[in-house]
Amino acid sequence: MSESETPGFEGMNRRGFFVYVQTSYVAYGKPPLSTVVERAKELDPESTMKKQTVSDVLRAKGFPRLETARRMGLGIGGEELGRLFEQAWRAARDNHRTETHAYAAETARDAQSSGHLPLSAWFQRYRVLLVQVLLMLVSLIFVGVSFWIEFR
Structure with missing residues (x-):
């Protein structure tokens, strides 16, 4: 089996990853965060993982780096769980990459078929014009206020 193969994880997305980590954490008795950090350091002396990092991953705050995920597994359940994580x-x-690219391609197809651009693409295309119109409006307001002050 190659390193890139992931038996049992074929459909896993980022949310599924976090659920898997949280479920494993509970299954291993919810060890204290300091214990997770210490175990990870014992099994991987190069680990610099902190309690805050463990907390962030358990609360699904940002997708972790690969080494962080592996070290979380080491700290929670040992070598095998580290490999699974x-x-x-x-x-x-x-x-996630596949889903993101598929969504972008679908959005592009929809825009082409309907002739409509997503708001962000529309803004990018017309931003110079929008800035010019805003500057013109500010100038008109300034001129109007100046005349009002002058002729009142």
């Missing part, structure tokens, strides 16, 4: 992380990353 790494596989789950790779599957979630790959599926």
Whole structure:
């Protein structure tokens, strides 16, 4: 089996990864965060993971780096769980890329078929014109206020 294969994690996305980590954490008895950090350091002396990092991953605050995911597994359940977290992380990353590209392609197809652009693309296309119109409006307001002051 190659390193990139992820048996059992084929459909895993980022949300699924976090659920898997949280479920594993509970299944291993919800060890204290300091214990997770210490175990990870014992099994991987290069680990610099902090309690805040463990807390962030358990609360699904930002997708972790691969090494962080592996070290979380090491700290929670040892070598095997570290390997499983790494596989789950790779599957979630790959599926996220696939989902993101598929969504972008679908949005582009919809825009082409309907002739409508998403708001962000419309803004990018017409931003110079919008800035010019805003400057013109500000100038007109300034001129109007100046005349009002002058002729009142």
